Amino acid sequence: MAGPNVPPRSASGELAVLLDSPEIASLIDELDATRWTGRPGYPTRVMVGMALAKALYSISTWTRITRLVREHDGLQAALGCEGEPPSEWACYRFAAKLRQHKGLLDACIGSVLDRLRDANPGMGENIAIDGSDLPAYANGQRYLSKNGPERERYSDPDASWGHRSAVSTRKGGGFYGYKVHAAVDTLTGLPVAWTVQSARENDATMALPLIDLAAAHGFKPTVAIMDKGYDNGPIYDGCAERGIAPVIALRETERVKRGEHKPPTCEHGQWKFAGADFKRKATKWRCPTGECQPASTWIKADRLHPLIPRTTERSRRLYRSRGAVEREFGRLKHEWALLPLRVRGVERVRLHADLTILAKLSCALAIARAVPLAA
Secondary structure, three states: OOOOOOOOOOHHHHHHHHHHOHHHHHHHHHHHOOOOOOOOOOOHHHHHHHHHHHHHOOOOOHHHHHHHHHHOHHHHHHHOOOOOOOOHHHHHHHHHHHHHOHHHHHHHHHHHHHHHHHHOOOOOOEEEEEEEEEEOOOOOOOEOOOOOOEOOOOOOOOOEEEEEOOEOOEOOEEEEEEEEEEEEEOOOOOEEEEEEEEOOOOHHHHHHHHHHHHHHOOOOOOEEEEOHHHOOHHHHHHHHHOOOEEEEOOOOOHHHHOOOOOOOEEOOEEOEEEEEEOOOOEEEEEOOOOOOOOOEEEEEOOOOOOOOOOOOHHHHHHHHOOHHHHHHHHHHHHOOOOOOOOOOOHHHHHHHHHHHHHHHHHHHHHHHHHOOOOO
8 A cells, every 4th residue: 555655554554644644633633522521431542543443454343353453562552552452342332422423524534535635636527436235234035934925124124125236256136235336536546425325225316416425525526437327317417417527338228229329420421529518518510521511510418419429539438447436346345344244224334434435545645645746
């Protein structure tokens, strides 16, 4: 996780850097201000460090991270709890406090994103949007027995049945759990907006809220890249209202089968793309020989004729960058302990996702601060 001119730190050293960063230090101070006058407990800095250490060491449970801290002198020194590390029960209580004061955590995430945007000019202009499965920490058997009745009670009632695509050797199909929906910047590969919903929620319904959330974080998206699961009229209309050009793979609907998505044609051949007017929300097409009168025409942008036509090299290049969101899901799940889930309830799952992504973004910010922009 080190930059080209920065030697790699140990995870405990990296944790100390994160805890001393202005954004995390501000979160610690604000949480300290909410403490009541009863049992003193562990310092807030220690507990925030425990939450970040879970992601840094890719550990899913409080029990395992507390065991690691008890056996790791370097971690205890970074956290400032030498000889007296917190228990898993203290961590559970602190997680409950974070859920209670979610606004403070959101403000911390917002400040980290602000600094990342300052360090990376152009961040958030091109975003890739998608959703990914988060199987619940619950019994995922849909039926009580073979050919028997469908299960009615689950250990995680907030989760639901949804569909996921095939990945590698894993078959696609139904699963029980949640989905994380994210908008990822294609320049840096970092998430700029995300949400966790029950698995039954359709991916397409999350696209516009994610764009709005990215804008609320101060980003100014100009292009939104999505797969064909998001190919519907309301998304195109919503992007147009927000001044965003959608780049979305086309589903084979009846209109597409009839060829209505193709460029205009005349006796001289297929017309050529001659530019787009984002204010008019229309694309210009020109006769290949210029002999037709008029020699060019404007077509209003819609699902079949987007502002960045699918036949152009720019559209193909942008759509290839959609892999940024897939790669980020893989990194968060397998390198930052977003999976496997070891909490139940949508609020706990959302907190787990927020802390995981906060750790990832904070590490990226620490690298940006250590590496000069000219490097």
